[in-house]
Amino acid sequence: MPHFDYTAMNGAGARVRGSVEAESEASALRNLEEKQLLPVSVQRRGGPVSSTPQKRRIKNSEIGAVYGQLADLLGSGVPLLRALDSIHKSAPNPAMRQLIKEIRAAVADGQSLTDTLKQFPALFPPLHTAMIQAGERAAFLEEVLRSLAGFIERFEELRGKVMGALIYPALLSGMGALVMVLALMFFVPKFEPLLAGAKKPLPSEIMFALSHLVRGYWYWVIAVMGGAGFLLWKSVSTPAARLKLERWQLKIPVVGSALRLLAITRFCRILGTMLANGVPLLQALKISKDATGSHILSERIAEAAEAVRDGKRLSEPLSKGGFIPEQILAMLAVAEESNNLDKVLVQVADTVERRTNRQVDQAVRLIEPLILCVVAGCIGFLALGILLPIFTMASALGSK
Secondary structure (H helix, E strand, C coil): CCEEEEEEEEEEEEEEEEECCCHHHHHHHHHHHHHHCEEEEEEEECCCCCHHHCCCCCCCCHHHHHHHHHHHHHCCCHHHHHHHHHHHHHCHHHHHHHHHHHHHHHHCCCCCHHHHCCCCCCCCCCHHHHHHHHHHHHCCHHHHHHHHHHHHHHHHHHHHHHHHHHHEEEEHHHHCCCCCCHHHHHHHHHHHCCCCCCCCCCHHHHHHHHHHHHHHHHHHHHHHHHHHHHHHHHHHHHHHHHHHHHHHHHHHCCCHHHHHHHHHHHHHHHHHHHHHCCCHHHHHHHHCCCCCCHHHHHHHHHHHHHHHHHHCCCCCHCCCCCCCHHHHHHHHHHHHHHCCHHHHHHHHHHHHHHHHHHHHHHHHHHHHHHHHHHHHHHHHHHHHHHHHHHHHHHHHHCCC
């Protein structure tokens, strides 16, 4: 158990210093109050109480597993503190065990689970804490936790499918680039002495110039490419640049449609899940706006929040710009009239997710041949640059 060094004022007004053993800073403060000491400063010996969330290596799937375990324990009638103790003992990740220990200590000190989780915003985003807060207030916390666990599982499944589909194109691009660099560094120089006296056409001149550049100034090439990448990253870090980039991405055949459907899936699932778990509509719109991954859709959601605040329907501002298809907007309009928006949003998310999977598969099938064509073109350029001087020399010898 950690020790806390404190400076406090006693009943006589004298300043006293000492140390106290406690599970957390709040427990240390309570111990000082029991000793009738007025704390001036309390500091954990050897550093702060909790590590920063950025240093915790905890996956989102592990958070979802904790939600599911906690929901099962609470649904079986186990008190919250005992449930946290059980999860702490069974957690395989040391970082997760430390996190559960700190959450348990804060709850034992009288904090609500929502206020405790808000201390770790990198691990528990506003989407999670808002739903848990609604569950605590309405006494259906286990249903909220189970819903969160299912939400995270579906989200990770979709993200895993997208990332898995991009592995082969990325590997193909990397191997093609590596083959080109190795050929320019080791293969092309072997032909340069043989073709020194031959007349070189333009492709050969370009190929040998690239070989000299890569071999002699490779560090400058890396520096220039790194600088260009950094400048490109800085240029798209502004909201206006990101908006332009997204509009350009949406115009790409098949790929743009997949990106649009992916953003719509996130919005519908997040908003529907929050509404189904008692989160107010305006708060749910504010949270879902920042979680769609699309700046265009975020603007539409912000306008929709203002319209709802003024007493208008949600589907009207979402129809601007043509980002969301008409059939989805029609379903949302009917759901608003029947006061069944939460269920319809989840159903729409399930339907759009299936379409998204098909669009991702089509996009990958489109990208793979394009990458193969680019790699084949680069290798053909190398072969052409080497063979053209040889053909020129052969023609000259034949004419003699």
